[in-house]
Amino acid sequence: xxxxxxxxxxxxxxxxxxxxxxxxxxxxxxxxxxxxxxxxxxxxxxxxxxxxxxxxxxxxxxxxxxxxxxxxxxxxxxxxxxxxxxxxxxxxxxxxxxxxxxxxxxxxxxxxxxxxxxxxxxxxxxxxxxxxxxxxxxxxxxxxxxxxxxxxxxxxxxxxxxxxxxxxxxxxxxxxxxxxxx
Amino acid sequence: xxxxxxxxxxxxxxxxxxxxxxxxxxxxxxxxxxxxxxxxxxxxxxxxxxxxxxxxxxxxxxxxxxxxxxxxxxxxxxxxxxxxxxxxxxxxxxxxxxxxxxxxxxxxxxxxxxxxxxxxxxxxxxxxxxxxxxxxxxxxxxxxxxxxxxxxxxxxxxxxxxxxxxxxxxxxxxxxxxxxxxxxxxxxxxxxxxxxxxxxxxxxxxxxxxxxxxxxxxxxxxxxxxxxxxxxxxxxxxxxxxxxxxxxxxxxxxxxxxxxxxxxxxxxxxxxxxxxxxxxxxxxxxxxxxxxxxxxxxxxxxxxxxxxxxxxxxxxxxxxxxxxxxxxxxxxxxxxxxxxxxxxxxxxxxxxxxxxxxxxxxxxxxxxxxxxxxxxxxxxxxxxxxxxxxxxxxxxxxxxxxxxxxxxxxxxxxxxxxxxxxxxxxxx
Numbered sequence: 001x002x003x004x005x006x007x008x009x010x011x012x013x014x015x016x017x018x019x020x021x022x023x024x025x026x027x028x029x030x031x032x033x034x035x036x037x038x039x040x041x042x043x044x045x046x047x048x049x050x051x052x053x054x055x056x057x058x059x060x061x062x063x064x065x066x067x068x069x070x071x072x073x074x075x076x077x078x079x080x081x082x083x084x085x086x087x088x089x090x091x092x093x094x095x096x097x098x099x100x101x102x103x104x105x106x107x108x109x110x111x112x113x114x115x116x117x118x119x120x121x122x123x124x125x126x127x128x129x130x131x132x133x134x135x136x137x138x139x140x141x142x143x144x145x146x147x148x149x150x151x152x153x154x155x156x157x158x159x160x161x162x163x164x165x166x167x168x169x170x171x172x173x174x175x176x177x178x179x180x181x182x
Numbered sequence: 183x184x185x186x187x188x189x190x191x192x193x194x195x196x197x198x199x200x201x202x203x204x205x206x207x208x209x210x211x212x213x214x215x216x217x218x219x220x221x222x223x224x225x226x227x228x229x230x231x232x233x234x235x236x237x238x239x240x241x242x243x244x245x246x247x248x249x250x251x252x253x254x255x256x257x258x259x260x261x262x263x264x265x266x267x268x269x270x271x272x273x274x275x276x277x278x279x280x281x282x283x284x285x286x287x288x289x290x291x292x293x294x295x296x297x298x299x300x301x302x303x304x305x306x307x308x309x310x311x312x313x314x315x316x317x318x319x320x321x322x323x324x325x326x327x328x329x330x331x332x333x334x335x336x337x338x339x340x341x342x343x344x345x346x347x348x349x350x351x352x353x354x355x356x357x358x359x360x361x362x363x364x365x366x367x368x369x370x371x372x373x374x375x376x377x378x379x380x381x382x383x384x385x386x387x388x389x390x391x392x393x394x395x396x397x398x399x400x401x402x403x404x405x406x407x408x409x410x411x412x413x414x415x416x417x418x419x420x421x422x423x424x425x426x427x428x429x430x431x432x433x434x435x436x437x438x439x440x441x442x443x444x445x446x447x448x449x450x451x452x453x454x455x456x457x458x459x460x461x462x463x464x465x466x467x468x469x470x471x472x473x474x475x476x477x478x479x480x481x482x483x484x485x486x487x488x489x490x491x492x493x494x495x496x497x498x499x500x501x502x503x504x505x506x507x508x509x510x511x512x513x514x515x516x517x518x519x520x521x522x523x524x525x526x527x528x529x530x531x532x533x534x535x536x537x538x539x540x541x542x543x544x545x546x547x548x549x550x551x552x553x554x555x556x557x558x559x560x561x562x563x564x565x566x567x568x569x570x571x572x573x574x575x576x577x578x579x580x581x582x583x584x585x586x587x588x589x590x591x592x593x594x595x596x597x598x599x600x601x602x603x604x605x606x607x608x609x610x
Contacts, residue, residue, distance in 0.1 A: 064548055064563070090546060
């Protein structure tokens with residue numbers, strides 16, 4: 001594992017003089033907040049407004065009050081641009097930032113495959129080997145913190161809403177109702 | 183000074199370390215088995231007492247004793263076990279009446295929790311309300327003292343009004359006075375905010391409400407386990423609280439009411455226990471309080487709660503209050519001096535109960551709580567079932583540390599150390 005491997009634990013505590021329990025007992029705090037996660041949280045990508053918004057959705061986590069807004073610019077076949085804004089914890093913010101980095105260029109089927117693969121990762125299931133999760137793999141530690149799964153999924157269920165509202169809106173002229181739980 | 187509660191308390195907590203009244207918190211911890219746990223290699227520092235407190239051995243033993251020896255249903259058998267179970271259940275009612283200063287045990291309805299008690303008032307007493315009637319609650323209520331009234335408004339066309347919260351985290355009593363009118367039928371208010379810690383002046387509020395003929399409903403979930411209370415002088419018509427925030431079992435709560443008001447409460451649940459005579463097509467109701475308690479209750483829980491009340495009688499609510507006020511003073515002092523936190527609620531420890539909510543502008547409450555948990559410190563992060571108050575504060579969530587009889591200065595120090603660790607952890 002190299003230092004920038006998203007699976008490697010954070011080295012941030014080394015030399016800080018402070019020893020987290022995780023260093024003694026193996027509790028996976030550093031596995032939750034991996035270096036790649038903290039990097040996305042500190043410097044979230046995809047915050048800039050889009051020139052054109054074709055679909056958008058608002059996501060809300062009633063457990064913690066976190067909110068995410070996903071806006072999409074769509075070409076005929078694929079996602080041209082993504083903006084993710086909102087207020088959330090480190091996991092939610094990092095997940096939204098990774099979303100903004102990964103999704104542009106994907107077609108709708110690829111978007112849904114990515115969402116499903118990410119869900120598998122968070123549930124501790126096997127991710128299809130052909131699926132490249134990119135930095136999202138760095139959120140694999142969330143699987144060991146069940147209450148944080150919703151934090152990681154919030155941007156993605158919001159993306160799902162935005163895509164579906166657009167697809168259905170085009171197909172039937174009606175907005176999609178209901179939201180799938182992560 | 184706690185004249186707000188109609189009860190005089192001697193002694194003052196201060197921000198000085200070591201001045202926490204006469205309770206020996208560390209010795210008390212020995213009675214609470216869960217507090218002996220190690221969490222991620224650290225001593226459990228339990229600062230989520232506003233969500234639920236831990237249970238002393240005496241309570242755990244009483245639950246087990248009930249099931250092992252006296253298990254039977256209540257109020258419906260002549261055998262020895264049934265008599266014992268009924269006696270234990272009714273002892274709980276009598277002990278609660280004495281604890282809150284209600285003259286008659288029939289004034290105590292045993293429910294599942296404070297939420298159910300508040301719903302019972304909103305549905306059972308609210309059944310007499312209709313369009314044109316107004317219910318006044320406040321912006322700082324827990325959802326359990328908001329949603330039942332929202333449901334009543336939906337079902338019966340009642341109008342809701344809300345007392346705003348000032349920037350200091352107190353109720354705006356001048357605005358409250360302006361909301362009151364002959365149309366006001368109910369004033370529902372918390373005695374102590376579960377987010378801000380604010381102790382509301384219930385006797386004053388009740389007096390203002392009664393002047394316009396309104397019924398006063400007090401959510402005592404946070405106040406009853408931490409502040410002396412005297413129902414007879416509180417001025418309330420109804421007082422709701424739960425056992426599990428008072429070192430008792432979950433699944434047991436109480437609605438204490440004036441008898442003449444309780445007589446006006448329509449039964450909300452029908453079934454066994456609450457009836458006198460049943461025909462196929464009609465029934466008559468039992469008397470108070472059984473009329474409002476349908477079905478088999480949490481007998482073991484009720485049987486065990488007096489063992490938690492023993493703890494309060496042993497320590498005294500006055501000394502408990504002094505102890506927790508001393509801790510909150512120390513916590514306010516230490517948290518404020520960190521310099522990076524926004525601390526919510528009144529700054530005067532005398533005006534707040536033993537809890538403190540805060541936010542770090544740079545770290546989300548969930549992330550702070552995660553780091554704290556890693557150090558064995560249990561706090562609550564979230565909206566605390568008070569979303570309207572969160573909006574008023576301009577926050578989506580806060581971290582809340584809340585104290586109990588077994589909390590001490592070391593616990594506050596562990597919290598502060600953990601918050602600084604979170605800063606280092608997430609600092610760029």
